[in-house]
Amino acid sequence: MTSLSNQAMLPGPQPELRALFSVRTLLLGCLFFLCFLPFLTKADTDSLQHAFLERWTTRDGLPHNTINSIVQTDDGYLWFATWEGIARFNGREFTLFDRSRATGLPDSGIFALHASHSNTLYAGGSRGGLIRYQDHQWQPLPAAGALVRAVLLDQQQRLWIATESAGLWRQEPDGQRYRIRGDTGLANEAMYGLAAHPDGSVWAGTAEGLFQISGQGVRHFRNNDGLPAGPVFSIAHHRELGVVASTEQGVFVGNANDGFQLLDSNLTMPSSALLVDDATLWIGTLSDGLFRYNQQGLEALGTDSNKPSNRILSLHKDRENSLWIGTNGGLFRLRHAPFTSITTQHGLADNFVRTVLPLADGSVLAGTSRGVAHIRQQLASPFEHPAPLLRESILSLAQDAEGTLWFGSYAHGLLAVASDGSSQLFDRDDGLWSNEVRAILPAKDGSLWIGTSRGLNRWVDGTMQQLDTSSGLPGNYIMALFQSSDGRIWIGTGTGVAWWQDGTISAVDLYRQDGAEFAFGFLELPEEQYLWMATDRGLVRLNLQDNSLGVLGRESGLPFDKYFQVVADTSNNLWLSSNRGILQFSLNDARAVMAGRKAQLPFEHFAEGDGMLSAQANGGSNPAAARHPDGSIWIATAGGVVFSQPERLKSFSTFIPPVVIEQVRIDGDWVAPQHRRELPAGTQRIELFYAGLGFVMPQHIQYRTRLLGFDQDWVERGHQPYTELTNLPPGQYDFEVIAAYPGGDWSSEPAVFSFYIQPHLWQRPTFWLLLFFAIAATLLWLIRWRIQRLEQAASELKRQVAEKTAQLQQKADHLQQSNREKTELLEQLRLQSEAFARQARQDPLTGLANRRVFDEVLSQEVSRSQRHQHPLCLALIDIDFFKQVNDEWSHAVGDQVLIRVGQSLLQQCRSSDTVSRWGGEEFALLLPETRLPEVLQLCERLRHEVSQLDFSDLAKDLHITVSIGIAECKEQLAAEHLLGLADKALYQAKANGRNQVCISP
Structure with missing residues (x-):
């Protein structure tokens, strides 16, 4: 970083231009400077040299490394226009919107973005495509006929569309579209940028210079107005400097009445992007990096290999005062981080x-x-x-x-x-x-x-x-x-x-x-x-x-x-x-x-x-x-x-990150996170994925959720950005989520997903009422019919009782003896069958599941994990130096060691986990519905517990440790491959000195 200028006062880039400002403007500028000097000094004197610079490329999820435009919508999302679609960023990951039936874009190449009120986003593409995004819906607009270079919605809700070869268009709120023409150009101008002025006029940068469109018509600013010949790439409005225009010969400032002059003699290189942030002007150049102009003067952000020295195409300051820089070599962010x-x-x-x-x-x-x-x-x-x-x-x-x-x-x-x-x-x-x-x-x-x-x-x-x-x-x-x-x-x-x-x-x-x-x-x-x-x-x-x-x-x-x-x-x-x-x-x-x-x-x-x-x-x-x-x-x-x-x-932490519900999955099917949705009867699993839209410390954002109709108070979720709801009874629910930075305040307005689970027919009150009357009527009829049948049968039964009594008495003794023998035989057969079944599926020494059972369960769980995209991990455990136990203390002691280690593993695991003896001194753990950090914590606990087992009753100096290898089941991973990964991790643990846990890469 190099300081290029030491001007002490902000108003005016050059003495000649300052002389053109009115006395009133100078007095207001001085008053503003004196009132806000403490704040400006704090905000703008931080050297760019110590700001934290980060970079994202296609390796990090961007669809393309050229970032043509950057905006932030009211809900807090950041949006990036690239040649391969629009990327939406929540601080942790990018979501891509490209040419598809869902968006209606004619092409994925996007150049222009504009964020309007009510979370409305306008986008212009490479084939003249225009689209509006609002309420999670994409709405195509009539095409503009050529590459859209800029889009602007003014205070009168008129949409301005600047194209590369079809001139400038204005679309009225009723949908009517008009071409803007002027006596000195704009008919088929190559457009570059648009900016709205506080006086209601619109300024346009074109290949032929700078234009102002107002109620008085179209005005073209030329050399005699102080601007150099050639294109104007970007335009901005500064409250003190006036209109700011970036050209091939540097940055010029001025106004329609007094003309324009060069901002700074040290800034004469081609500039491509402008951003006004309060009293600070940010300037992106074509090859000389980034510049900042404020009351301290002009400061540059270097041009080494780690900084945005590529062609800077776009600039944006988000709500947390981070500067986002779009280049043709990736996305950069300049900010003050928790650490310097x-x-x-x-x-x-x-x-x-x-x-x-x-x-x-x-x-x-x-x-x-x-x-x-x-x-x-x-x-x-x-x-x-x-x-x-x-x-x-x-x-x-x-x-x-x-x-x-x-x-x-x-x-x-x-x-x-x-x-x-x-x-x-x-x-x-x-x-x-x-x-x-x-x-x-x-x-x-x-x-x-x-x-x-x-x-x-x-x-x-x-x-x-x-x-x-x-x-x-x-x-x-x-x-x-x-x-x-x-x-x-x-x-x-x-x-x-x-x-x-x-x-x-x-x-x-x-x-x-x-x-x-x-x-x-x-x-x-x-x-x-x-x-x-x-x-x-x-x-x-x-x-x-x-x-x-x-x-x-x-x-x-x-x-x-x-x-x-x-x-x-x-x-x-x-x-x-x-x-x-x-x-x-x-x-x-x-x-x-x-x-x-x-x-x-x-x-x-x-x-x-x-x-x-x-x-x-x-x-x-x-x-x-x-x-x-x-x-x-x-x-x-x-x-x-x-x-x-x-x-x-x-x-x-003073910034409260807005929170949004991004995705909802109902029994494995993704649905749009609309405000209210009716779910069919029998809905078993509802998964909600949300994000706090804070970008300074996204990995530190904390969440709380509450299910109205179920939870009495907020549930702490830590940094976990999702919640799973299962087996909810029928009824109306409102799922709410709020977010906060550590030590900061929680969201005042939660993100809400409302849903109603319909009841089964048999769960409806009317069904039970009708069923009650039907059962009552049936019971009355059955009682009356039964009484009649009993009366008819009574006399017949009396006759048959006397006749059969003698015969039954004779047979009773014989049947009693025969039934007792049959019962004893059946019980013996049942016990033998259960014993054979256990022997076939249990390890005879440890009583754990044997290899056959484990192979069956592994195949089933791998298939289920990949089908439902549920987490699954496998751990192989080997007793360290077990051969020495057999050699030094006998095989009988070794058998007791295997039994106690197996029981220790079984006690530490859940009932849904599968613990088996893999063979010899090796054991295997299959852990469904468990992610890798949780498995690592469990295995560390298992390793610790085994090391603390007391074998003093077997041998005085006998201490046992284990080595553990962990592998996680990933997409399209076969069961045999998962075993191989776990085995490699186990080998690595033993190679590293044993008594430790290693994770398969």
């Missing part, structure tokens, strides 16, 4: 940053793989000192009470730089265990603690003391040092945690917390007596009063194991850095989970899409993250230094 990255582009010597240290003067030191950078006002420069070590790989930083800066290097020891610039180097010759210094702690008593890769040093009174495992440390690889409020020095190593106090080292049994070993960082909060530790098994909390421990890990809802640094912000939140992004969660929620008042910890997960060049935060050196005196959080990553201002993060 400082990289080599901003002065870092290298993007691989290991440690950060905020200083009292507001600047920040960053240790990179190529030396120390000094960051001021978000720009970096090499730390000003001649010591060669400061240009090497730096692992740790610290500043003591006297202002001395300490720099720990990867291979050259420890450097101290005093406030007067003098320096001193410490290395192995001075008593350091190693020249690889990963942690530095200036203690309150004036001593200096130095953590190296081979042990711990304590520099006190000019003496270098050495501490290692022989001194009581759990390990010699020191990664973190911290002094708590009670004076204890806490030491984080690769094999546990210890503290030093009064010359004695005491170890913490960290391994009891889910097997934690590595301690990467510490945090103590002043309002509580706890020490938080970032470890390789989550966030461990130690009570400083009784040294008791607790852990927030996977079982508490954290998405992965390893975390490097824990930092508290000023808003009562904790931040965790990791290899897979940055987590933020409420400290109160963490306390509630630790106290058992909450089962799962809600959190926000930030990654590349939130402004980071790389989601990989670095650890193993300190400090890897820190809180700046201004409250911002700074983190060392593999893609530079990133920082986030929590207060600014809250500003993103």
Whole structure:
């Protein structure tokens, strides 16, 4: 980025043009500037150099990389015109509308879009096709005869249509269409752009220049009006500058009365797209990138390979103040993200940053793989000192009470730089265990603690003391040092945690917390007596009063194991850095989970899409993250230094994303999400897919749903953008969904899908009333008929009773004996049959389903998954080193191990899952209706539970672990292929060292 102009006042691009404005205009402009100066300064002084730039291409779902036009409709959707149709964007995915019977477009090539009131969209195509989209319906309009370059609906609801070779047309509200002609052109002009002026006139850019169409007629602006000869590509209206026109020779501004002049002498290249955003003018060029013009002057957004240096065709500012840039090389977005990255582009010597240290003067030191950078006002420069070590790989930083800066290097020891610039180097010759210094702690008593890769040093009174495992440390690889409020020095190593106090080292049994070993960082909060530790098994909390421990890990809802640094912000939140992004969660929620008042910890997960060049935060050196005196959080990553201002993060949540119901599926059939729909009797499954139309943090949008007539209150859906309703009884229902950013307000107007499930005939009240009368009448007739029959039969029965009594008495004894024998025989046969059936379908040792049953179920579930597009996953489980169990403790012990592992797997699974013995020491789990993240969580729990099984009654030192391979059934995937994928994942888990879960790619 380069600043090309330093003009202080916005009104007027050149002194000559400013002289043409009236005194009244100047006074109003000055008044506006003085009133809104604080706001404008805040809004427009943010450098483009630190804005977050993203890009989408056909690889991300766009139908074509040329973006001809961009608009946003009232409902919040973004629409993009391409040569392969119209793409609608909800923040997460694109939906394509192209030439089809549903749209009625004569061709998929779309050039012009215009968004009007009431969610109405107008589109013009390459064959003159025109179409209007409203209320989920496409309505073709009469064709324009040539490529439509621009469409505009003015205040009088007249539709203006600019074409490439058929001139300019105006369609009245009654549908009548007229060609606009002028004495100096417009009959068959090649049109480029249209713009509505506040005075009601319409301005048109053509191949022959600029035209104004008003009640006085058509006026053509030529050279004598200040415009160069040639085409005008784009037009905009600026409240201070007037009419803005982009030409082959730059951007010109002016008005119909005073003429036009060049906006800025540094902006004379061909410009193709314009956008006015309040007091800011955005300018897209044909080959020189993007420019911004405001009261600070002219600023350019570079032209390197990562920026929109292609031909810029369209610009749009959405409701969250993100700038969308359409080029012939893809779609770009320029915005302020939750995180800001400082990289080599901003002065870092290298993007691989290991440690950060905020200083009292507001600047920040960053240790990179190529030396120390000094960051001021978000720009970096090499730390000003001649010591060669400061240009090497730096692992740790610290500043003591006297202002001395300490720099720990990867291979050259420890450097101290005093406030007067003098320096001193410490290395192995001075008593350091190693020249690889990963942690530095200036203690309150004036001593200096130095953590190296081979042990711990304590520099006190000019003496270098050495501490290692022989001194009581759990390990010699020191990664973190911290002094708590009670004076204890806490030491984080690769094999546990210890503290030093009064010359004695005491170890913490960290391994009891889910097997934690590595301690990467510490945090103590002043309002509580706890020490938080970032470890390789989550966030461990130690009570400083009784040294008791607790852990927030996977079982508490954290998405992965390893975390490097824990930092508290000023808003009562904790931040965790990791290899897979940055987590933020409420400290109160963490306390509630630790106290058992909450089962799962809600959190926000930030990654590349939130402004980071790389989601990989670095650890193993300190400090890897820190809180700046201004409250911002700074983190060392593999893609530079990133920082986030929590207060600014809250500003993103002030926008309430509108929410829409995008799709509805009824018993497998897609239907339009109309406001009300009648569903047939017997409807079993209703699937609703919705989207919060927020584009700054779409992956963080949260949802709540409510089914009126069923739910008493809102149901929290988290980030899940769909809901499934099953087995609803007949009746009227209203499904409502609202959305919000984390910490923000919820939608005031929910998106609604109303439906009525018709009852079966037998569920209708009239049916039951008629049925009641019919049954009553039938019963009366049957009673009367029965009484008559009984009376007739009574006498006959009396006669037959006496005759048959004797015969029956004789036979009774014989039949009683015969029936008893038959009953016993039938019971024996039934028991034998059931035993044979179980033996045929059960594994005789474990009692689980055998291979035959599993093959049958696998084939059925794969077919069902692909037919109904339901999720299905398969996990193969292998007992690690099982042969050693048989060899060392006997096959009888091995059989008991198989039985207990099988029962443990069965207890952890649902009744709908299939658990079988696959063969030998292998088991198979078939998990229908389960997605891959849920299966991964289940398998991690299974692996943990098996590792905790107690076999001490079989053998004293017998411990069992398992390796698991997971595969997900995808479209057109055969059962044999699914087994092969799971088997490969299982092999990968065993190849990686066993006792772990691997997912098939």
